[in-house]
Amino acid sequence: MGANDFITLFFLVAAVLIFLQLRSVLGRRTGHEKPPVEPFSPRDAVRQPAADDSKVVTLPRRDQVDEEQRWSDVDAIAKPGTSLNQGLRELVQADPSFKTKDFLNGARMAYEMIVMAFADGDRKTLKGLLSKEVYDGFEAAITEREQRGETVKSHFVGIDKADLTSVLVKGSEAQVTLRIVSQLISSTYDRDGKLIDGDAEAVAEVIDIWTFARDTRSRDPNWKLVATESEQ
Secondary structure (H helix, E strand, O other): OOHHHHHHHHHHHHHHHHHHHHHHHHOOOOOOOOOOOOOOOHHHHHHOOOOOHHHOOOOOOHHHHHHHHHHHHHHHHOOOOOHHHHHHHHHHHHOOOOOHHHHHHHHHHHHHHHHHHHHHOOHHHHHHHEOHHHHHHHHHHHHHHHHHOOEEEEEEEEEEEEEEEEEEEEOOEEEEEEEEEEEEEEEEEOOOOOEEEEOOOOOEEEEEEEEEEEEOOOOOOOOEEEEEEEOO
């Protein structure tokens, strides 16, 4: 018997022994076995015991949580039951993306940009931040100042307060009015460089009532200044 025949016979005997061992362990079919279980069978769903409702916790939907958070944010800014609170609620309903804190931060930045652009005669910056009516008024004042040969030097110190005073939603347009208290150093000089208004060193408190507006149906998220007045 050659070496190859011996190796073949060895593996054949080993296979027979393994088969007999598996048969003794697994057993043979008798015809009385239960059918295999189908894990996704509808019948098994019926056999499942009913869930105990007392142990089920219903979680709030994401949209419900977001809505409750929006109202909570509004109530934190304006006292419930006030006209300001009602106005904010109407604004949030018209524009669910509106967040008061984000708006206030943006309004602060816009205020500084507008004040400094007006002092510098920067018409391009003003045009992107003001409504047409307000821009026309600012542009006319800058033109008159230039014709007189006057220059303004301003240094923006900061904003002490920026408080919401009213919110109005009319149709798709929303208007938000702020009372802004800022600190500013401003001085005006004639064509000869003589100081004619303000103070080059003193910090003055300035109180402005500004109204910003936006079309809530517009894809443009930017608000524009539509009205200004100074509080005496």
